[in-house]
Amino acid sequence: MAQMTYREAVKTAMAEELRRDSRVLFMGEDIADMGGSQGVSKGMLAEFGPGRIRNTPISEEGIVGAAVGAAMSGLRPIVEIMYMDFTSMAMDPIVGQAAKWRYMTGGQVTIPVTIRTQGGAGWQSGSQHASMLENWFTHVPGLKVVMPSQPDDARLLLKAAIRDENPVLFVEHRDCYPRKGEVGEDPEEVGELGKGRILREGSDCTIVCWGGMPWAALEAAEQLEADDGISLEIIDPRTLQPFDLGIVLESVRKTNRCVVAHEAVTFGGFGAEVAALVQEHAFDHLDAPVLRVGEKWAPVPFAPVLEAHVVPGKAEIIEAVRSVAYATA
Amino acid sequence: MATQVKLPRLGQGMDEGKVLQWLKGEGDTIEKGDELYEVETEKVNVEVEAPAGGTVLKVLVQAGETVAIGTTLAWIGEAGEDVPAGGEDGDSSAAGSGSSAELRSSATGSTSESKPAAPAAAPAAKATPAAAAAPATRSSGGASASGRVKASPLARRMAEEQGVDLSSVQGSGPDGRVVARDLEGAVQAAASATAAPAAAAAQPVAAGPGVERIELTSMRKTIARRLGEAWTAPSFILNRTVDMTAANALRKNMLKSVAEGEVRPTVSDILTKAAAVALRRHREMNAHWNEDSILQFEAAHVGLAVATDAGLVVPVIRDAHAKTVREIAADRKVLVDKARNGKLQPMDFEGGTFSISNLGMMGIDSFTAVLNPPQAGILAVGATVDTPVVVDRRVEIRPIMTISLTCDHRTVDGAVGARFLQTLVQHLEDPTSML
Numbered sequence: 001m002a003q004m005t006y007r008e009a010v011k012t013a014m015a016e017e018l019r020r021d022s023r024v025l026f027m028g029e030d031i032a033d034m035g036g037s038q039g040v041s042k043g044m045l046a047e048f049g050p051g052r053i054r055n056t057p058i059s060e061e062g063i064v065g066a067a068v069g070a071a072m073s074g075l076r077p078i079v080e081i082m083y084m085d086f087t088s089m090a091m092d093p094i095v096g097q098a099a100k101w102r103y104m105t106g107g108q109v110t111i112p113v114t115i116r117t118q119g120g121a122g123w124q125s126g127s128q129h130a131s132m133l134e135n136w137f138t139h140v141p142g143l144k145v146v147m148p149s150q151p152d153d154a155r156l157l158l159k160a161a162i163r164d165e166n167p168v169l170f171v172e173h174r175d176c177y178p179r180k181g182e183v184g185e186d187p188e189e190v191g192e193l194g195k196g197r198i199l200r201e202g203s204d205c206t207i208v209c210w211g212g213m214p215w216a217a218l219e220a221a222e223q224l225e226a227d228d229g230i231s232l233e234i235i236d237p238r239t240l241q242p243f244d245l246g247i248v249l250e251s252v253r254k255t256n257r258c259v260v261a262h263e264a265v266t267f268g269g270f271g272a273e274v275a276a277l278v279q280e281h282a283f284d285h286l287d288a289p290v291l292r293v294g295e296k297w298a299p300v301p302f303a304p305v306l307e308a309h310v311v312p313g314k315a316e317i318i319e320a321v322r323s324v325a326y327a328t329a
Numbered sequence: 330m331a332t333q334v335k336l337p338r339l340g341q342g343m344d345e346g347k348v349l350q351w352l353k354g355e356g357d358t359i360e361k362g363d364e365l366y367e368v369e370t371e372k373v374n375v376e377v378e379a380p381a382g383g384t385v386l387k388v389l390v391q392a393g394e395t396v397a398i399g400t401t402l403a404w405i406g407e408a409g410e411d412v413p414a415g416g417e418d419g420d421s422s423a424a425g426s427g428s429s430a431e432l433r434s435s436a437t438g439s440t441s442e443s444k445p446a447a448p449a450a451a452p453a454a455k456a457t458p459a460a461a462a463a464p465a466t467r468s469s470g471g472a473s474a475s476g477r478v479k480a481s482p483l484a485r486r487m488a489e490e491q492g493v494d495l496s497s498v499q500g501s502g503p504d505g506r507v508v509a510r511d512l513e514g515a516v517q518a519a520a521s522a523t524a525a526p527a528a529a530a531a532q533p534v535a536a537g538p539g540v541e542r543i544e545l546t547s548m549r550k551t552i553a554r555r556l557g558e559a560w561t562a563p564s565f566i567l568n569r570t571v572d573m574t575a576a577n578a579l580r581k582n583m584l585k586s587v588a589e590g591e592v593r594p595t596v597s598d599i600l601t602k603a604a605a606v607a608l609r610r611h612r613e614m615n616a617h618w619n620e621d622s623i624l625q626f627e628a629a630h631v632g633l634a635v636a637t638d639a640g641l642v643v644p645v646i647r648d649a650h651a652k653t654v655r656e657i658a659a660d661r662k663v664l665v666d667k668a669r670n671g672k673l674q675p676m677d678f679e680g681g682t683f684s685i686s687n688l689g690m691m692g693i694d695s696f697t698a699v700l701n702p703p704q705a706g707i708l709a710v711g712a713t714v715d716t717p718v719v720v721d722r723r724v725e726i727r728p729i730m731t732i733s734l735t736c737d738h739r740t741v742d743g744a745v746g747a748r749f750l751q752t753l754v755q756h757l758e759d760p761t762s763m764l
Contacts, residue, residue, distance in 0.1 A: 256483050256509060287483040287509040288502070326502055326510070 002185055007177040009151040010040050010116070013158035014078060016187045018048050021076060024162060025052040027063055028080030028116075037082045038118055038177055060086050064093035064115060068167075071111045072101070078162060084119030084171065085131045098167035099142030110165040114158070120174035120212055120263060121311040127299035130307075132211060132264035137169045138241045138273070144193055145241040147171040149214040151181035153238050156191030163190060173263070175212035196244035198251070202233035205321050206251040208274050209261040210236055213293075213312075217261060220317040228327045240270055248274065249282050256287040257324040261317055266294030288324035293317055331406030332381040334365065336390075338398045339375055347395040348402065352376065357385050359405065366402065384408040480507035487512045548640045559700040562618070563738040566697045567746045571757045573713045573728040576600075579760045583654065594658040596713070597633075597687050601657050603756035604708060605629035605649035606763045608683055611749040615682045617703040618740045624703075632681030632701060633661060635668045642668045643701060645681040689713060695731035705740040706749070709733040730757075 004012065017024045026044065028036065032055040035042030045053045056063045060081055067077040081087050087094065098111045121130040137145045144166055148154050154172070161168035199214055200221055209217050214236045221232040233251050237244050252258045258278050260271035275290040296310045321327075336346050349367040353359050361382040368375055386404040390396050404412040478495045480488070484507045488495045493512060500507035545553075576599050583594050608615040608629040617624040629650040632643040644664035646657055667673045684701040687710040695711035709732065716729040732753075736746040756763045 283482045284486040285483055287481040326508055 001182045003180055004151060004183045005177060006151045006154050006172070006179045006181075007038065007040050009155040009181075009183050010158060010172060011042070011044065012183070013155040013162070014041065015044060015047065017078075017159055017162045018044075018052060020187060021162075023074060023076045024078065025054065025070075025075060026078045026080070027054045027056050027067060029056055029058055029063070029082050031055060031080050036080055038172075038174070040172075040177075041080070060090040061093060064090040064098070064113070067113045067115075068093050068097050068101075068111055071098075071113045071167075072109055076112045076114075076162060078114045078116060081115060081117040083125075083129045084117045084133050085128050087115075087117060087133065087136070087169075090115075094137070094143070094167070094169070095140050099140050102166065103142055111167045112162075112165050113167045114161045114164075114170055115167065116158075116170045116172065118172040118174055118177075121295070121300045121307055123174065124302055124304055124307060125300075126302045130300035132171075132173075132262065132295075134169075134171055134211070134240055134262070135264060135268065135270040135273075138243075138270050142167070143241060144168040144239065145171065146193060146239045147173070147210045148238045149173065149176055149179075149210060149212065149236050150197075150199070151176075151179060152183045153191065153197065153236075155183050156189060157193065157238060159189075160191045160193050164193065168193070171211065173212035175215060179215065191238075193239045194242035194244055195239065196235055196237040196247040198233065198247070199236050200232065200234040202231035202255065204231045204233075204255055205257040205259060205325050206233045206235060206248065206255045207259045207261055207317065207321065208235045208237060208248055208271075209293075209317075210238070210240065211263055213261045213263060213317075216312075216314045217317055220314045220321065223314070224318060224321055228322060228325070230321060230325050230327060232321060243274075243277075245277055245281065248278060252278055252282045253285045256285055257321075258282075258286070258290045259293060259317070259320045259324060260290065261293035261312065261320070263312060264294055265297060266292050267297055269294050288326065291320045291324055293320050331386060331404045331410050331412045332383070333401045334380060334403040334405060336368065336396055336398050336400050336402055337377065339368070339377075345395055345397045348390050348392050350392045351388060351403075353379075353385050355385050355388050356408075358408075359383065359385060379405060381405050384410075386410060386412050478507065479505060481509065483509050484512050546639060548642070552640050555702065556699050559702045562700050562702060564700055564735050565738050565743060565746070567734045567736070567743070567750055568695065569732055569734075569750050569754050571730045571732060571754050572718070573730050573757065575760055576603075576757045577713075577728055591655070592658040592662045594654050595661075597685075597710075598654050598658040598661060599760070600687070600710060600757065601631050601633065601646055601649055601661070601685060602652070602654045603753055603760070603763060604683065604685060605631050605646075605652075606756055607749055607752040609650045610752055611745065613741050613745045614706050614736075614749040616705040616740050617682070618705065618737050619703065623705075623740050626682045628682070630680050630682045632678070632684035632704070633664070634684060634686035634698075634701075635665055637669050637671070639671060642673060642678060643681060643684055644668055644673055644677045645679070647680075684708070685710060689730065695733055697733050698735050700735055700737055702737070704737070706734055706736045706746065708753075709735065 014026060018026065026041065030036060031041045032045045032050065032053050041053065063079050067079045070077045081090060094115065098113055101109045101111050119130065119132050134145055134147055137143050144164065146157050146161055146168055148157050158170055161170050200218060202221065207217050214234060217232070217234045221234060224230040224232050233255055235248055235251055260274045262269055262271050264270065269292070271292040271294055275292055278290050279286065293312050293316045295312060298310050301307045301310055339346065346368040349369045351366045352364050359365065359379050359382060361379055363379045364376045365379040366377055368377055383405045384407060386406050388403045390400065390402045406412065479500060480495050481502070485495065487509060495507055498507050498511050501511050502508040573596065576596060580594060580596055580599060587593050612625045615626050615629055628648050630645045630647050631649040632645045634641060634643050644667065646660050649657055652660070664677060667677060681704060683704055684707040686698045686707060688696060689710050689712035693711050694714065696709050698707045698709035701707050711731040713728045713730040715726050717724050718727045718729060720727070734746050734750050
């Protein structure tokens with residue numbers, strides 16, 4: 001095991017898979033010399049060369065389209081979309097092509113493309129560089145959506161995504177990059193898509209959260225324990241599509257309460273799907289309505305004060321958990 | 330003019346009381362006679378009714394506070410009416426109406442130290458934050474004006490499982506929603522209500538209107554202690570029905586030859602004999618739980634539960650396995666007479682290895698008995714009832730008796746009890762098998 005950041009874990013996963021399988025290559029804007037806008041792929045060009053670490057023009061539709069074509073002809077490309085907001089420009093290659101081909105060809109053609117992207121507010125990046133849009137993609141049959149919060153999961157699940165025969169959207173939250181953790185070193189070790197993880201065991205309330213929110217939830221849990229005596233169980237599903245409903249239901253049947261937290265806008269978010277599933281499958285176990293924590297109904301503002309107001313965090317989690325635990329006066 | 334609610338004297342020797350909870354809050358509209366608050370005295374918890382109707386204007390003594398009798402607890406009057414901050418200017422006659430308030434001992438009536446009082450107090454304390462948050466909108470119980478009870482799905486499921494009426498539960502959630510914690514309180518309260526008669530027997534209770542105080546006899550104390558102990562033993566219950574055709578015929582035959590002055594054998598005596606013989610064959614059942622060991626006995630000393638005016642006693646037929654049914658009948662007569670006359674000596678009721686409790690003669694179809702520790706088992710015997718049964722693919726009317734064996738699971742396992750019952754049933758259905 002080695003101590004490394006989430007950022008290093010992502011790079012390690014890509015490097016290990018490039019070493020293992022010559023069909024794997026990596027494309028994106030400024031990912032070669034510069035190492036990407038978040039510095040994730042720094043140094044990869046030196047090891048793998050410009051044939052496999054390829055800078056592209058600023059054209060998301062072109063990047064993903066090229067990757068889909070490369071996958072059809074036998075390669076296993078990884079592409080990086082610099083900000084999640086920019087996936088809007090690659091919607092047809094992702095949703096219209098990558099997600100559909102395996103189905104429409106009766107399995108004759110597979111599209112093993114991994115689309116890495118990152119996002120997250122709190123950096124005054126403005127409305128066009130701060131959105132979390134995972135629910136756009138969880139809604140598309142044919143796509144897998146992976147969104148781990150922990151460094152070890154980032155490595156193992158990115159490797160699993162690269163080896164998967166289906167197109168996988170791999171979403172990294174910007175808050176996670178500097179987070180450190182113990183990460184394994186066996187290059188053959190791979191994670192399993194569709195399995196959640198209990199980040200913290202608790203008995204009074206379940207919180208299902210992903211992206212950067214588990215880190216806020218871990219802090220909230222400490223405060224809730226100290227101030228209110230509420231024991232919070234934190235579940236990171238790690239993969240949203242396919243979704244590990246079992247681990248959530250087992251927890252809710254134990255705690256009888258559930259909060260779902262994501263940074264994406266609350267209304268119509270994936271949290272609504274989780275809330276619906278929980279009430280459908282664990283109705284008789286609920287002692288309170290399932291609450292959602294998410295972004296307020298606004299484009300992410302640039303002004304720091306407004307941004308802090310709109311974007312959810314520890315305080316919003318604490319408020320929601322207190323509410324479902326009937327701990328508010 | 331506003332009326333004071335004063336803490337009444339709820340019994341002899343009461344000097345002060347603790348307000349456990351307010352059943353109505355400030356702003357609530359009440360009728361005279363509505364239950365207004367619950368008070369705990371040294372002896373009992375009592376729900377006290379409002380001395381007047383109107384609006385609860387001001388609550389002066391909060392839940393949890395202990396005050397002297399006569400203290401003004403609250404004011405009732407017309408909405409918006411001004412009231413003094415204290416009780417000094419009030420109508421002194423209100424105190425009288427307070428003290429004459431009709432008392433209703435709560436189901437948890439007991440001393441404040443005893444266990445049942447604690448669960449009653451706990452939900453009250455839990456409910457306090459919600460009461461403080463929304464006193465005006467809080468309705469009685471979980472039911473809203475429309476009659477629909479607001480409750481969480483979990484609370485509904487718990488209520489159904491525990492047989493609790495949700496409308497009787499005070500909800501502590503938003504808008505009076507009944508949530509799981511309220512029901513935990515209700516279930517505990519129900520449990521303590523069930524336990525109340527036992528608690529009342531074990532502890533002195535304050536005398537009051539309609540309550541007769543009965544001092545405990547030492548026998549009552551012993552029953553309470555021993556059955557309390559028995560209740561802590563992990564037990565299981567096995568039921569069988571027995572066709573009593575042959576046993577009844579045997580008794581009839583025996584009656585033909587009963588001499589003048591001899592005790593007439595009953596079916597119970599045959600049952601005692603059958604049980605004793607079966608116990609000899611299944612020694613595991615003829616045993617005592619000895620905490621660090623199990624004591625198995627060769628001889629079957631069968632205890633018979635006997636109801637007396639003073640209470641339950643269990644005199645023992647010694648060496649029942651070695652006695653004839655007539656000898657058992659003779660012993661039984663002597664012991665029962667002694668028991669009814671209070672003449673039993675310790676040797677008459679000590680050393681039993683098994684017990685039989687028979688309520689069949691009182692028309693009980695079937696029941697389960699509480700263990701008689703340290704014995705491994707006790708047999709509960711119901712009435713023998715003519716019942717249509719299938720015999721050789723034809724429906725026949727047969728005298729059927731239901732028996733129920735309660736076993737101490739620390740001493741024996743289910744299969745042991747089942748085998749014992751099987752043998753016992755065989756002996757009763759075919760008495761020659763006892764020979």
